[in-house]
Amino acid sequence: MRVYSQKFRKEWLQVREFQGWLAEGSAADRARCTVCHKELLAGKSELLKHARGKKHRTLVARTGPSTLPDQSCLSSVVDEDGLTHELRIVDLRTDSVTQPSREMKKAMMEAQLGDDVFSEDPTVRALEGRVAELLEKEAGLFVPTGTMANLICVMTHCWGRGSEVIVGDQSHLHLWAQGGMAQIGSVHHRSVRNLPDGTFSLTELRGLVRGDQDPQWPHTTLVCVENPHHTTGGKAIPVHWMDELGVLCSELSIPIHCDGARLINASVALGASPARIVQACDSVTLCMDKGLSAPMGSVIVGTKEFISRAVRVRKVLGGGLHQAGMMAAAGLWALDHVAPRLSWDHTHARALAQSVCEEHSSAITVDLKGVHTNVVLLHCDNIRVNAKKLCQRLACVTDAESEELGEQTVVMALAISDTTVRLVTHGDVRKEDVRATVRKLKYVIREYDNMMYLEYKISV
Template identity: 55%
Template sequence: MAAATKDDGARVVDLRSDTLTQPSAPMKEAMVAAPLGDDVFGEDPTVMALQEKVARLLAKEAALFVPTGTMGNLICVLNHCRIRGSEVLLGNLSHIHVWEQGGISQLGGVHPRTLKNLPDGTFSLEELRQLVRGDNPHWPVTSLVCVENTHNMVGGRVLPLSWMDELGATCRELGLPLHMDGARLLNAATALGVPAARLVRDCDSVSVCLSKGLGAPVGSVVAGTKDFIRGALRLRKALGGGMRQAGLLAAAGIYALDHGLPKLAQDHAHVRTIAQAVSDLGSKVIKVDLEGVQTNILLLECDLKYVGPEQVCKRLSEVTEEERAATGKEVIVRILPMTASSVRLVVHCNISPEDIPIVVEKLIYVIREFERE
């Protein structure tokens, strides 16, 4: 099967991640116009405005701008786990555990102990209770619980609010602080139709990304009490996260919150359209769990008897001669393998409504092609 794998002349729709967003012209204008100062001296007015804005949004006492979500999570874990040999309890599929290079262990001497993530991103609170260490000199000291909302590895699902309330009560009873990796927290709030502050009411710390679906080019914000943020500031400096005239970047974050946040629901609707089309196809080769489609992430499950994730991604990145003749189009859709049997696509603010039917047509064509093989 001859294939054209180059992008030349083809329309490319890149759904690999919502980190691919490009700043819009108005966002760039806001960045250029931002008043600046030295943030390491605490003198950048635009950084301070962003931090105050996020603290209000999350109903926390204070917030701190950091370069990345990974650094934000690391700062929060290290700030809660000041004693080396501390232990954090977190889901086995969580971003902190799977995708952040074990930084909490490398740099902080913090021991991760995992709970099995359930299909909805939660974990058993009974298992949580069982894993809390007693006072024994042979064991690490259980010091923190971490959750992720939305949960990337289970397809962008939103943690149920009732479960979060129960988790918060359990952590208070156990005397353990609770940190939320809220990289896509605002997607979760949008999906539930509640203020973001409600989702982190029982969290002692939270990190929120500005550089995913909201469209900013760089940056995350961590939030908590004033005392917690004082400690986070020291850790940010130690990790090399002091960025001087960072208002240039903070201005993009402010613009993203003002203009990107109201558009997240559209991203969710686009994903639902794609998922529904795949579901309606009724394919035995590639399937979708419609119940699990809640935000801007979609997982497509491959039946490995017919096709694997790498094959699907490769085929979607090609335009065959047969396809060109049948459709009259040259379309490339970029997605990523996620697990041994699934692929992930992510819709974001740079994907237009006109892109969605094109993606659907390409997916259906490729799925039917695999069915014939």
């Protein structure tokens, strides 16, 4: 049996009907439409048929050849029929998924190096001094991760046995650190209820503090606070509340540790310097690999005495690095070039939240006023959709969606509870990604709202 096949011909690029959208495909018998983001069987008659299609002409009229999508944002996948489709993949699970830019990599490769275990890495020393100066503390210490940084601070403050730490019940230290302070540090922790804005009642805190009056009690040694408070939606904790906490803890002679993983985001949201926000805190951690987009690393700051003790804890936890200057250089570059543009991440997050609000949906909602930084929490009604199903739907593209929107966008999100989905904007999210995500969110929300409408019609 004779099988007819047609190879792609470059001279077709000069045909008037094909100009501005036709490109070579993944194989000799494939062509690609850069407007519809799909592959076609090569053959002049097939391509002419595609060019005259209503969907294609609509997209060409809407986008035009001069405003084609940036192909660097797109990934190619092959479907079950062997045709290649171009997907825009927008990863909003967290802000630690960022890739270092070319300029950041250059700074890393050119960094001066030494052995940080001997305190001889000049780039690490520069980053530690820079962050200590930024937060107006005496000294700093570079460590591999934020989780380790917080654990080091807790263990350094709670040097003696029988210590107790008070933490918010929705804080990262309480929920997402595997109970490390108890599991590894032998430190007991007691939780205080976080309010919707990420703070907690200072009156309730006072009632939880225990001294050494009764030998059956652990001794309250430390209070931990998180700013911005991620689990409640990236809320920036007000400066006046931080000051009030400082006054109370000073009265009780209890130090304060601040988990400031995204502290620069809070600074941007509050319009206050990072040092002013943590003025009352005795120790602070700042992550380089979250909002600041570096590959790894966190910096602890505090007094010189506190940091010298923290060095010992870092050693026993395996956090002493050798030629760590490459990672520190990324942090220095991020402070200079990423920190000044964090407001864009906040703007993008607010645009996503605004698009959800505009749908006036009862299936998927958002608290627009609660979007302070780069975090958006979508709340599901758990009747038409729960968090896991919403994440699965955002991560796939249906034929109907592709036909109506004229694009194929995958949005990666994270379910943090049965009814809550988290979206986190970051430095790798571009304006085009935000626009595509907005269109995707609106389409998916209407899908779920129409499900209720159809159920209503059937029941009537």
